[in-house]
Amino acid sequence: MALQALVTDIHSLSAHDGPGMRTTVFFKGCSLRCAWCHNPETIRKEQEITWEAEKCLGCHACEMVCPVKAISFNRESNYIIDRESCIACELCVEVCPAEALKTAGEKYSVEELYERIVKDEPFIKGAGGGVTFSGGEPLLQVDFLKELAKKLKERSFHLALDTCGMVPPEHLQGMLPLTDLVLFDLKEMDSRKHKVFTGAGNERILRNLFVMRDYIRERNLKTEVWIRTPLIPGMTDTEENIYAIGDFLAQEFSGMISRWELLGFNNMCTTKYRKLGISWPLAEEELLPAGQTRYLLEVARKAGKGLKEISFSGLTRREKVVPPRMNG
Amino acid sequence: METIVLPDKKSSIRKSARLQKLHERNLYLAQNHKRDLFVDNAEFLVYHWSGQAATFSPATGELAAAEDQRINIGDHNCRVDNGEPFPYVEEMPSKVKGFSYDANNFAEDYAFFLDKSPVVIHPYERIVGEFHWQLDEARFFQYPEENRKLGFEARKLGAGGISFTHTTPDLGIGLKLGWGGILEKIRKSRAKHEKNGYRQGVEYLNAAETVTLSIIRYVKRYAEEAERRARSEKDPELKENYEIVARTCRNIVTDAPSTFIEAIQWINFFQVAERIIGHGNGYGRLDQLLIDFYRRDVEKGILDHEYARELVAELYLKYGGNYFSFGGRDRDQKDATNEMSWIGIEAYDMLGGYNQLGVMWHPDIDKDFWHYACDVVGRHGAGAPTLVNYDVMRASELRSGYSEEDAWDIAYSGCQWYCSVGKEYSDQDLNSLVLVQPMQRAMKIAAEENITDWEKFWEVYDREVNRTVDVLVEFKNNTYKWQPKVWPEIVTSLCMHGPIENGRDVTDVRAVNNNFTSVNVLGVPNVVDSMYAMKELIFTQKKYTMKRLLEALERNWEGDEVMRHEFLKQPKFGNDIDSVDDMALQVTDHVRELLESKYNIKGFHFRPSLFQFMGHTYAGPMVGATPDGRRAEEPLAHGMNPMHGRNTQGILPTIRSFTKIDYSGFQGGSFQIELHPSFFPDDQDRGTLVELFATNFFEMGGVQINLNVLDIDTLKQAMKDPENPKYRNIVVKVTGYSAHFVVMDRKFQEEFVQRVNYQSL
Numbered sequence A: 001m002a003l004q005a006l007v008t009d010i011h012s013l014s015a016h017d018g019p020g021m022r023t024t025v026f027f028k029g030c031s032l033r034c035a036w037c038h039n040p041e042t043i044r045k046e047q048e049i050t051w052e053a054e055k056c057l058g059c060h061a062c063e064m065v066c067p068v069k070a071i072s073f074n075r076e077s078n079y080i081i082d083r084e085s086c087i088a089c090e091l092c093v094e095v096c097p098a099e100a101l102k103t104a105g106e107k108y109s110v111e112e113l114y115e116r117i118v119k120d121e122p123f124i125k126g127a128g129g130g131v132t133f134s135g136g137e138p139l140l141q142v143d144f145l146k147e148l149a150k151k152l153k154e155r156s157f158h159l160a161l162d163t164c165g166m167v168p169p170e171h172l173q174g175m176l177p178l179t180d181l182v183l184f185d186l187k188e189m190d191s192r193k194h195k196v197f198t199g200a201g202n203e204r205i206l207r208n209l210f211v212m213r214d215y216i217r218e219r220n221l222k223t224e225v226w227i228r229t230p231l232i233p234g235m236t237d238t239e240e241n242i243y244a245i246g247d248f249l250a251q252e253f254s255g256m257i258s259r260w261e262l263l264g265f266n267n268m269c270t271t272k273y274r275k276l277g278i279s280w281p282l283a284e285e286e287l288l289p290a291g292q293t294r295y296l297l298e299v300a301r302k303a304g305k306g307l308k309e310i311s312f313s314g315l316t317r318r319e320k321v322v323p324p325r326m327n328g
Numbered sequence B: 001m002e003t004i005v006l007p008d009k010k011s012s013i014r015k016s017a018r019l020q021k022l023h024e025r026n027l028y029l030a031q032n033h034k035r036d037l038f039v040d041n042a043e044f045l046v047y048h049w050s051g052q053a054a055t056f057s058p059a060t061g062e063l064a065a066a067e068d069q070r071i072n073i074g075d076h077n078c079r080v081d082n083g084e085p086f087p088y089v090e091e092m093p094s095k096v097k098g099f100s101y102d103a104n105n106f107a108e109d110y111a112f113f114l115d116k117s118p119v120v121i122h123p124y125e126r127i128v129g130e131f132h133w134q135l136d137e138a139r140f141f142q143y144p145e146e147n148r149k150l151g152f153e154a155r156k157l158g159a160g161g162i163s164f165t166h167t168t169p170d171l172g173i174g175l176k177l178g179w180g181g182i183l184e185k186i187r188k189s190r191a192k193h194e195k196n197g198y199r200q201g202v203e204y205l206n207a208a209e210t211v212t213l214s215i216i217r218y219v220k221r222y223a224e225e226a227e228r229r230a231r232s233e234k235d236p237e238l239k240e241n242y243e244i245v246a247r248t249c250r251n252i253v254t255d256a257p258s259t260f261i262e263a264i265q266w267i268n269f270f271q272v273a274e275r276i277i278g279h280g281n282g283y284g285r286l287d288q289l290l291i292d293f294y295r296r297d298v299e300k301g302i303l304d305h306e307y308a309r310e311l312v313a314e315l316y317l318k319y320g321g322n323y324f325s326f327g328g329r330d331r332d333q334k335d336a337t338n339e340m341s342w343i344g345i346e347a348y349d350m351l352g353g354y355n356q357l358g359v360m361w362h363p364d365i366d367k368d369f370w371h372y373a374c375d376v377v378g379r380h381g382a383g384a385p386t387l388v389n390y391d392v393m394r395a396s397e398l399r400s401g402y403s404e405e406d407a408w409d410i411a412y413s414g415c416q417w418y419c420s421v422g423k424e425y426s427d428q429d430l431n432s433l434v435l436v437q438p439m440q441r442a443m444k445i446a447a448e449e450n451i452t453d454w455e456k457f458w459e460v461y462d463r464e465v466n467r468t469v470d471v472l473v474e475f476k477n478n479t480y481k482w483q484p485k486v487w488p489e490i491v492t493s494l495c496m497h498g499p500i501e502n503g504r505d506v507t508d509v510r511a512v513n514n515n516f517t518s519v520n521v522l523g524v525p526n527v528v529d530s531m532y533a534m535k536e537l538i539f540t541q542k543k544y545t546m547k548r549l550l551e552a553l554e555r556n557w558e559g560d561e562v563m564r565h566e567f568l569k570q571p572k573f574g575n576d577i578d579s580v581d582d583m584a585l586q587v588t589d590h591v592r593e594l595l596e597s598k599y600n601i602k603g604f605h606f607r608p609s610l611f612q613f614m615g616h617t618y619a620g621p622m623v624g625a626t627p628d629g630r631r632a633e634e635p636l637a638h639g640m641n642p643m644h645g646r647n648t649q650g651i652l653p654t655i656r657s658f659t660k661i662d663y664s665g666f667q668g669g670s671f672q673i674e675l676h677p678s679f680f681p682d683d684q685d686r687g688t689l690v691e692l693f694a695t696n697f698f699e700m701g702g703v704q705i706n707l708n709v710l711d712i713d714t715l716k717q718a719m720k721d722p723e724n725p726k727y728r729n730i731v732v733k734v735t736g737y738s739a740h741f742v743v744m745d746r747k748f749q750e751e752f753v754q755r756v757n758y759q760s761l
């Protein structure tokens, strides 16, 4: 059978996933379980049915049509789905009149996804942009990814790979020659904490950073690397962590990394969790105050001496004092 | 047209202290409702005919609508309100000697009115001339009863329109001849027609002479007043200004302007003399009109780039929204951009805010100038200049049957319309066809006659659209019969190719080369989505009967929420889905062919335009719920832009759907986008992105793009007033997200307006 991938979303004109305006493809399935995940619908590698309470009319059509009786409604008319027994037949989605039910994860062949991306070509190329593979963890579908990347490279698209690093090293290596830019997430230096926040220690991720460095050097690849660190309130937003990451990067990778971005936390994906029926502990978490991000940026600049560009992007909480420019 | 203006403009071009003072006064006028423009009622916005005034709403006088009834459509007026009605209403010649529908009766009123319009010179001005009243406040402006009857019949079937000053005179004629030269031209032509015994022509030219003489007196009064002030003024700076004004005005009382400043002043006098009879023309390609004056003065050493820019900016300030265009091609189809194009856009860049300037793109346009124009759009974020596609506009003129010679000299002239400069009186922008209405009649017929076959239903639809078009044609033709008698546009005629030569007013038959009638078709995307949903659910799947649907619509879907959602769930135009986009082609081709098959009494066919400036926001409750799942209280779609919130796939699929239509078959169809600053990447300037957008959009065949960048205050207003259609289309974007702002979670909105990071863009 031809290669297929599960994609949750294709986002045209994305301004925040690498240089310029980009088309970002979100692949489904992830190897980490970050507490702050912004794209919870990309975590599981199977198709999932999502339900929007606001749209639901309570007609029970979905319940009636489900062949395996996976759907029920509780007394408050809240939809309950038994994900274990759901076979993703999508009959409920089809029958739902209100579009309250949707399938997260659409199957694409290489050809289909390629055609879809090429439609955006004049817009993304003109703005010095390209295509970003994101997710989830795109490298979990590496065979598909390589095929797609090859075709896109033939048309000289700029390609970026957004990875959490928690992948078999050969997957990463296999994609590097086809990749212009790696957006590599480095979240937490303390492996124990890393395990608490993301479900896994960071050893493999750090190892992959070295693997990537050596591979790029040995083969003389032009691949650029950006490191991205999410600032999560009460988790990764500590001075020690930012200092440790900065220090580590400066020691080992200073020649190779062209940008280190600190990304501000926001809880705007709360509704996504709601649709999946997952309660999310960070739903009520506030934005970081601008003062704190400014301070962390200073820490980062101090620790990461020698790194080319260190910047913050994202939303911050407004304070009384007028904050200075924060973006680079 | 809605534009939202950023309070804080970023421009590197500094204003002189003098210009700053004039700018402040201009802002004061706009913000204090001195430049407001009114219409009688919501029907005017939907049908472009109020059933009351034969024009927009006269601000004062007998035919003015009650204050609490008329609708303020914004600070777009040229008229400067002084809070009083015209003091000499009772002395108007038509009141004293008797009113009649003819050009000379009109001309006498005009001359009296202009003679009684005071000379207004403000300190620091170098370009002068403004007015407080329009002629429709003092002279009876109403068509005979037979015409109004036809108007109401047309409205019943979903159409309407007024015919009034939406053309583009060729100011080059006046700049070459001056008022004296125009007078001479009138008299020569009159002598010729006298000899030939063409009585009507002689009569008309008598009227034109009366009007021209009054304008000459008007200019002379300005010269005299400025001279008087120059003599008595003690302040040396003001004295110098008055001297400049006096000299400029004196030189152009009858003579043609010979310097740059005289040319600008001449243009302003023309605008005043013309706009005083009512609202709205375009004034052509300012860069072409002024380039020779500019070059000559620079050569003589009496002008430089900066001063020219200041004077053009001053010209802009005299007016509420300037209808000039720039760029485009010349007669040989080469790029026409010149130094004046730069000066014209730089002058706007200094001022920012609301304006109606247009830049005409084509693939060969000067790259730097195009980039600059896009940069200005991005920086000021107020949708100005409007970006249009010269080649598509020209192609549409050629397709309609304009000669090559008339089609090349085209100018973007207003909201969505464009004209062959000085060579057409194409009645555009103010005719309306509410396409939803014939569709609704067809649905009723289908229910009564039990039609279950799509092809048959389409036949009924075709018949009903035809019926609406026919009454519109009858109404328009009757209007054309009366127009040169009711409200001749004599000042406009002075700068047109034909009327003076032919002894016929520009509004008359055979006065100019091109006389098409363009009709704004309202609600096209709603009809497209409705037809598609009905085709699927009623005629193909037969899930519902037409009768059942009509019952649900009658109740505004109440109690039929499931059913409404089924109709809503059908594919919608604007998502790059071929099946429903094909329906868009079918519906638009159909209305185009129908209109093109009808002729006006001037011998020209009707044309559709896929845009309407405001009607969509008012038409909802008038037409009721529609089969696209729309509730009655929701607005209709804006022009050909997909229905608000139904284009769920983002901007690019919307553009792809939008440009499947061949716009050379239509008289305009603009694409609206409102972007939040967060949309733009941190590391890229907005101009580059606006340019990228617009260029690609045009290469795909789009004809016009109105691009607004919104600020935080607007978002705050949107939070307070989420039902306001003005805010419905705002798209904001944060990492990994983009959505319509007003439909986002409250919490999200609050957090969003608190963001600081993007403010530093």
Ligand code: SF4
Pocket (backbone or CB within 6 Å): A049, A065, A066, A067, A068, A069, A070, A071, A081, A085, A086, A087, A088, A089, A090, A091, A092, A093
């Ligand atoms: S996708 Fe199929 S199996 Fe899963 S809940 Fe819906 S109807 Fe049931």
Ligand code: SF4
Pocket (backbone or CB within 6 Å): A051, A055, A056, A057, A058, A059, A060, A061, A062, A063, A079, A095, A096, A097, A098, A099, A100, A101
């Ligand atoms: S079919 Fe849709 S609207 Fe009906 S109960 Fe299920 S989710 Fe709600």
